[in-house]
Amino acid sequence: MQYLALEDVSCTHDLLPFTATRPVLDIRMGILTFREKWEQLVGPNNIVVAQDAVTPALPANILPTRALAARVREEMQRGPLNQSSIDRIITHGRLIRYPWHIFQHNAEALLDDFELLTAGRHSLPIPPTVAVTNPGNIFIDEGARLSHCVLNASTGPIYIGRNVEIMEGSLIRGPFAACEGSVVKMGAKIYGATTLGPQTTAGGEIKNVVFFGYSGKGHDGYLGDAVIGEWCNLGAGASASNLKNNCGDVKVWHPASRSWLNAGLKCGLLMGDYSRAAINTSFDTGTVTGVCCNIFGTGTPPKFVPDFTWGLDGSVLYNWDKALRDIAAWKKLKNQSLTEGQILTLKHIFGQL
Incomplete structure (x- = not known):
């Protein structure tokens, strides 16, 4: 070829x-x-x-x-x-x-990947304590642990990857994928089309969200029609609106053209890598956060939070040494560390501010 x-x-x-x-x-x-x-x-x-x-x-x-x-x-x-x-x-x-196309077409990608990855393979048996609908549309990989949860694959396939844990009380509707090492916390409510990238932790209410990997939303709070990069974290109670009160189209900041673009009826949070939000943070519809933002404070963050923001409104720059220290600390939680290439990429972004 x-x-x-x-x-x-x-x-x-x-x-x-x-x-x-x-x-x-x-x-x-x-x-x-x-x-x-x-x-x-x-x-x-x-x-x-x-x-x-x-x-x-x-x-x-x-x-x-x-x-x-x-x-x-x-x-x-x-x-x-x-x-x-x-x-x-x-x-x-x-x-x-555009970034919102990632969640808008995730169902299509999930269905195709499910067929691609499961063709000719056999799923582990579904544990007897798990309530299921349409079990033929569910694939469980080696090392996965599930108990006392509900898997409804009548609305799309459900893929449970290697060493994934689905804790008791979780409610999951397809299409859904939990990639290797990810965890669904007790009582989570997850609607399709949702992807949990490798070693992602998911809790609360989630709908049509793509987590790239190594990120956490482990507690209550709503997240819908969103994309979350790698090494991000949403504190307990953090939520993001995905629908305007007047049911109008959502405008999203497009950094390349420095203009607001129409993302359609629904768009929640678009969060760049290494960014974090404190407990009870409330994001407006169609919010974009850049890379390596530490978001905390009183009030709602602006709809565009620049790279390396410290606080809420982008007026304070994250200290470079503290940013690297904090990223390294989060990576250590998952037995990883910053590479020289990643540091150089972050240094390039920081140098443009």
Whole structure:
């Protein structure tokens, strides 16, 4: 098979704050990241990232699916990919241009990833204390622990990854995925289409949320139609509105164009990596927080919280040494540490402020 070239630059700014700290290919939707999807679909040695704008390449923000991969293979059988064949492939795919598209199309990604990852595999048996609807649409991986919870897969598949724990009293409706090592706390109420990335902790009421991984919302409070980056934490009682009181369209700040864009009827919190909110923080509809914000104080945060904010309104800059110290402390909780590459990325972001 030919190499599939993916172009990761032109769509980066539209997907801030999430692409401030990762390539577009490392965005998670469904169960897998875009990179992991392509590796599953066409083989890990068959994708390359285009180094220039001249090479015919698929945009990295096109959602990889089994149907799209079949279209890619069909075009490749005709010969080397050129701009015409790339354009034909794009017409059969879905571009994830803005951050709110991540949760808006997560159900589609969940369904496709579920079929991709479970094909030809056998689920662990469902424990007898677990109440289920449509058990054929539930997959439980090795090491998962579930007891006295409710799994309703009549509205979409439910994927329980390796070493996941679903505590007693949890109510889960599909489509839903809990990736490796994640935890659903007692009494949680989770609606589809929700993704818990690796080692994410989830509690309270959650609906149509994508957690990239290593983040926590372990207590009561509502979060809906949202995207939460890696190494984030929402304190007990923190909630985010996802619907305006007048039921009008939600306007979201778009840093690249420095303008407010229409995100549709529902949009909650879009939180960049390494950001945290204190207990009982109340976020307005369509709030965007940048990278490494420590949000606390009296009142509602503004609808755009800049990178490295200390406090509430963006008027105080997080001290660089304290920011790194705090990130390292959170990472230590999950037996990880900051890499030199991550520090350099954060230093670049901090230097632009």
